[in-house]
Structures are given as structure tokens and as C-alpha cells.
Amino acid sequence: MQDYVRRILTSSVYEVAEETPLEKMQLLSARLGAEVLLKREDMQPVFSFKIRGAHNRIAQLTASERARGVICASAGNHAQGVALSATRLGIRSIVVMPTTTPVIKIGAVRRLGGEVVLFGDGFDAARAHAAELAEQHGYVVVHPFDDPDVIAGQGTIGMELLRQHPGELGAIYVPVGGGGLAGGIAAFVKFLRPEVKVIGVEPEEAASMKAAIEAGHPVALDQVGLFADGVAVRQVGTETFRLCRELLDDIVTVTADEICAAIKDIFDDMRAIAEPAGALALAGLRRQVERGEAPRGALIAINSGANVNFDRLRYVAERAEIGERAEALLSVEIPEQRGSYRAFMRLLGQRSITEFNYRFAHGSTAKIFVGIKLGRGDTEKREIITLLENHGLKVIDLTDNEVAKLHVRYMVGGRVNDLEDETVFRFQFPERPGALLKFLEGLHDAWNISLFHYRNHGADYGRVLVGVQVPAETRTDFIAHIDAIGFPYWDETDNPAYRQFLDHERA
CATH class of the missing domain: 3.40.1020.10 (Biosynthetic Threonine Deaminase; Domain 3)
Incomplete structure (x- = not known):
């Protein structure tokens, strides 16, 4: 911790980043009966904390390294930090972004001077491609989290928090993706005030740090949900795992609906719109308070960013009331x-x-x-x-019930008599132009589609409910076929929402 404290105290982040305010959430505090404060990293020049770590890393480069240019892989926030920092220092920057990245983040990177390369459906594919380009062209890789200088840059938030709130402090809730933010904040806070709890928060559908700590080493998740794209990391870093395992007091996981409810809380209190990863920590704070698990004293949540496509707010608004x-x-x-x-x-x-x-x-x-x-x-x-x-x-x-919330509520009354062998599946695929067509082309004509519902939620992945007539003797072949399509799916034939409102047998 001493090494990280030294790195944090001597970091270069304030050449481009700002000390963001710590603000009390008056409405939520009154509702929860606890003092809730929000660290406004959404107010950084790139609307995210990532500028801190990116600049602290790039500022350490030698003259020869700067001449080679830098490259990174990012879903958007780290990318903007790298692009801004490199442009300020006169360095070329190449940014590899997943094809599922919100348009607002892609445009922002380009405006900040970064050269965007779109590749892969998620962060891990983009990271592998960035590594290939770095090997081919000699670019210096600026890792989004697993680098001591990046971790130290993010850790300056912990330094600010202890200065901004010197009084009784129960816990700091930190969003966890790769673990750089959590590791950096925990290193500084635990060195000076070990009694303060530092609690990581992950989405249930992308809990890579929780899985790593339970396994005793970083592990790759089979798949991650992309709703909170800023923390959609399949495998945490080696150094960030070491820090988080040693220093975090707990890890809380939350649902997408709870994240949506937290976005609404931030809007109600601050008239600000957080991205899903930005509201993640507040969702974890709320969950612990409502379950009586939060420590005494003031509770701080890090609002890590505000880079969200406007049309995604449609999905957020639909799910927020269920989440709260x-x-x-x-x-x-x-x-x-x-x-x-x-x-x-x-x-x-x-x-x-x-x-x-x-x-x-x-x-x-x-x-x-x-x-x-x-x-x-x-x-x-x-x-x-x-x-x-x-x-x-x-x-x-x-x-x-996911099928009820996503599909059946829009389909009530769609019954058909004399329909045989209907099997219902829910599919999920990365949302981008042409994705629905690709999914449809993957379905084989050997089986008749008897039900189909797709709705663009303005979110990160498409959700389809499909009914297919599959005779019992061909079920094995059908399962093998949809396995080959490669998209996550769930058999919903016995789902009560389907049985109540769509299944012909129960009419």
C-alpha cells in the first residue's frame, strides 16, 4: 500500500482531470434513513473517472515511447481518457472499441483526437485485437485497469474523498469492472483510515471479481451481460485481483433493474443522468441499506460516468420502477x-x-x-x-419474470388453436445494425417459427422470444442447431407468463 500511496500522491492526473465534488443525496438519504453522498466523477472533462488513470499512465512515457504512439481497448470511457490525454501531449492514439459500444462514446473518442477501430462483440475481443495491432506496429499499450500507474491515477479519488469528508465515514461503494478503480481507492483509504469499509459492486451478469475471489485467482466468465458496458469485463487483472482480494471488505452484486432504479435516484436528486456503470455503486449501497447490512456512518457511492446513449433511457425508465x-x-x-x-x-x-x-x-x-x-x-x-x-x-x-417484463406484456391475447409441438426460447444477442437479420438467418427452415417477438429497447443487446414447432423426435437436432448459432438462450416453454397468456394448450 505504501508504494501505491506514494504513486497516488505524486500522480499527474490534475494536468487534465478535475477534483470532482462530493454531494449529499438529500432525497435518497431521507428515504433510506442514512447519509448518502455521491462522488461526481461524471463531471470530469470526459464524463468519467477514466481520465485519471489514462493520463497518469501516458504522462510516464519516455520520449521514444511517445513517438511510437499509444493503443488501448475500451468500451468507451478509458478510450476517451486515452484520446484526450494523448492529444494534449501530442501523441498518436489508436482506440479499439467493441462493435456494441454506444455511438455517443465512439463519437466522443473521435472528437478528442483518437483513431477508432471497431472490433468484436465485447471488451475481451477488442483487447485481443489491440494486442495484435500493438505487436504489429509497436504501439505502447495503455491498459484500462491492470497497470500500477493506471490504478494509482484512479486512486486519487480515494485521496479526494478523505479530504472532502474527514468526519465519520461508514463505507465507500465502488463499481468494479477490471478492478482498477476499486484497487486504487482501497489502497489509499485503507492505508490512512483502515476502519472505513471499501465495498465493491458488480452486476450479477458480470461479476468477474467476485468469481475470482471465490476461486482464489482470476477466472474468465463464460459470458457477461452488456447492460453496464463500462464494467462488462470477463476476467479481472492480476494486479487488481491482488489488491481487491486483500483490501475490499465485501463485494455486492446487483440486478439490471436495481441499476436502473439507481439511475433514477441520481436523476431525482441531482438532475443528472448516469450511465449504467456509473449508477452501479449506488445500487449496491441501496441494496445493503435496505437489507440492514450497511455500516454506520456516512455512505459514499462513486458515480463513475455519464456516457450513455439517449435512447437507452427508454429501457432504463421501463425497468426503474420494478428495480425500486x-x-x-x-x-x-x-x-x-x-x-x-x-x-x-x-x-x-x-x-x-x-x-x-x-x-x-x-x-x-x-x-x-x-x-x-x-x-x-x-x-x-x-x-x-x-x-x-x-x-x-x-x-x-x-x-x-424476464419473459413477462420483456415480451409477454406486449403480446397478451396472441393465442392460436391446434398448434402442435411448440417450444419457446428466449435469445439474447449483441445489439448492432444487422444483428436481428443475422439471428434470423441462423434459424433453420427445418422447424417452423410459430411465435416471434423482438423489441429494440435502446439497450446493449437484442432480446427475442421465439416459438418453434419442434417434434419430440427432432429436439436433439434442434438444440444442437441453436447451440451452433452461438447466442445465449433460455428454454421458456414452462414459463408461467407464456403458459398463462400465449400457450394454446392452456387457453
Whole structure:
């Protein structure tokens, strides 16, 4: 730690970076009953903390290294830091970015003077290509996290925090991708104030540091979710793993819905829009406070960045209320007779309905898909379910059902009679121009598509619900075929949302 403290105190970050404010979140603090503060790294010149580490590394280059030029692989924030720093110092910069990178980040890198090369569906493919280019052309690689100078640059945030909040401090929540930010902050904070907890936060779908610590060494995840693209790293670094294993007090994982809720919290309090990775730490802070697991004292979350495509906010807004447990999604069976809808609404009283989907079907019962606004989270949801069940109505809770949230709510009523051998799968593929066509071309004509729902959420990957008629004797061949397509998938044939609203057998 002494070496890192020395590097942090002598770093060059303030030649281009700024000391960002630490601001209290008044609304969230009142709601949680805890003092919550936000470190505003979204206010850096490149709207991300990454400028700190990138410049501290590039500033250390020798004259001969500067003449060779620098190269990096990045989903966007590190790329902008490298481009700005290199341009300020008169150095050529090449930036390899995944093809899934938000357009706003690609444009920003180019405006800052970086030469952009788009390659691969994720960070790891881009990193491998950058390494090849560096080998071919002699560029100096500026690693996004696993480099002592980069780690020290990010660690200057820890130095600022202890100066900005010298009083009682319970914990600092830090987003974790490759681990450079968490390692740098922890090295400084634990050296001066070892009683302060430093807690890493990862998305459940990209928890590479948690997996590494559990295994005792860095491991490569089979796949990572790309929603929080700034932390979508399959394998953490060797040095960052060493630091995080020694210095982090805990690692919290959160869902995409919880991240969306945290983005909304930041907007409500600060009138600022965070990118998903930027709100990650606050989502972890909220989870620990709500579960009674947060330490006493002030709680700080790092808002690591604000580089987000505007159209992605559509997805964020849709999922935020579910993430903060402010909406319940329910399947309810009511009598298929006149007046049933009115009677159902009377049971709910003055509660706000966010969604109501219904289509007539022959039979004695009607299945409705209903969204209900909640003021008291899961407690109120359980009360509503109990109320409905006590009046003889069959209820299925779909609030956390991905198929219901992503697809079925837009498809209620689409039943077909006499449809045989239907099997339903949910697919996920990187969202970019032509991706849907590529997916469709991968499906073989030997099996008939009986259901298809795709919706562009303005997010990072496309989500498709596909029904295919697969006779039992060809199922093995079909599974082998979709395995070969190469996209992650889930068999949803037994999903209750599908069974209730789309399956012909249950009509």
C-alpha cells in the first residue's frame, strides 16, 4: 500500500482531470434513513473517472515511447481518457472499441483526437485485437485497469474523498469492472483510515471479481451481460485481483433493474443522468441499506460516468420502477363474465394501474396481465396478492419474470388453436445494425417459427422470444442447431407468463 500511496500522491492526473465534488443525496438519504453522498466523477472533462488513470499512465512515457504512439481497448470511457490525454501531449492514439459500444462514446473518442477501430462483440475481443495491432506496429499499450500507474491515477479519488469528508465515514461503494478503480481507492483509504469499509459492486451478469475471489485467482466468465458496458469485463487483472482480494471488505452484486432504479435516484436528486456503470455503486449501497447490512456512518457511492446513449433511457425508465419495487406485475384469473373487470378494480381501490392487458377467450375464466403502482414495495405487493386470493382469484406474481417484463406484456391475447409441438426460447444477442437479420438467418427452415417477438429497447443487446414447432423426435437436432448459432438462450416453454397468456394448450 505504501508504494501505491506514494504513486497516488505524486500522480499527474490534475494536468487534465478535475477534483470532482462530493454531494449529499438529500432525497435518497431521507428515504433510506442514512447519509448518502455521491462522488461526481461524471463531471470530469470526459464524463468519467477514466481520465485519471489514462493520463497518469501516458504522462510516464519516455520520449521514444511517445513517438511510437499509444493503443488501448475500451468500451468507451478509458478510450476517451486515452484520446484526450494523448492529444494534449501530442501523441498518436489508436482506440479499439467493441462493435456494441454506444455511438455517443465512439463519437466522443473521435472528437478528442483518437483513431477508432471497431472490433468484436465485447471488451475481451477488442483487447485481443489491440494486442495484435500493438505487436504489429509497436504501439505502447495503455491498459484500462491492470497497470500500477493506471490504478494509482484512479486512486486519487480515494485521496479526494478523505479530504472532502474527514468526519465519520461508514463505507465507500465502488463499481468494479477490471478492478482498477476499486484497487486504487482501497489502497489509499485503507492505508490512512483502515476502519472505513471499501465495498465493491458488480452486476450479477458480470461479476468477474467476485468469481475470482471465490476461486482464489482470476477466472474468465463464460459470458457477461452488456447492460453496464463500462464494467462488462470477463476476467479481472492480476494486479487488481491482488489488491481487491486483500483490501475490499465485501463485494455486492446487483440486478439490471436495481441499476436502473439507481439511475433514477441520481436523476431525482441531482438532475443528472448516469450511465449504467456509473449508477452501479449506488445500487449496491441501496441494496445493503435496505437489507440492514450497511455500516454506520456516512455512505459514499462513486458515480463513475455519464456516457450513455439517449435512447437507452427508454429501457432504463421501463425497468426503474420494478428495480425500486415500485411496480408489481401480476397474472390474475377473473370470471369471464360481465362486471368482472369492475369488481376487480373495486378490490384494488385507489391504487394506480400502470398496465392492463386482456383479450377475450372462450371459457369460464379470463386471464389478465396487470401492472400496479406500489408505494410500499414488496410489502404492499404481498398485501395485494393476499387480498385478491382471499376473494377467490388465482394470482401469479410476474414482477421478476424476464419473459413477462420483456415480451409477454406486449403480446397478451396472441393465442392460436391446434398448434402442435411448440417450444419457446428466449435469445439474447449483441445489439448492432444487422444483428436481428443475422439471428434470423441462423434459424433453420427445418422447424417452423410459430411465435416471434423482438423489441429494440435502446439497450446493449437484442432480446427475442421465439416459438418453434419442434417434434419430440427432432429436439436433439434442434438444440444442437441453436447451440451452433452461438447466442445465449433460455428454454421458456414452462414459463408461467407464456403458459398463462400465449400457450394454446392452456387457453
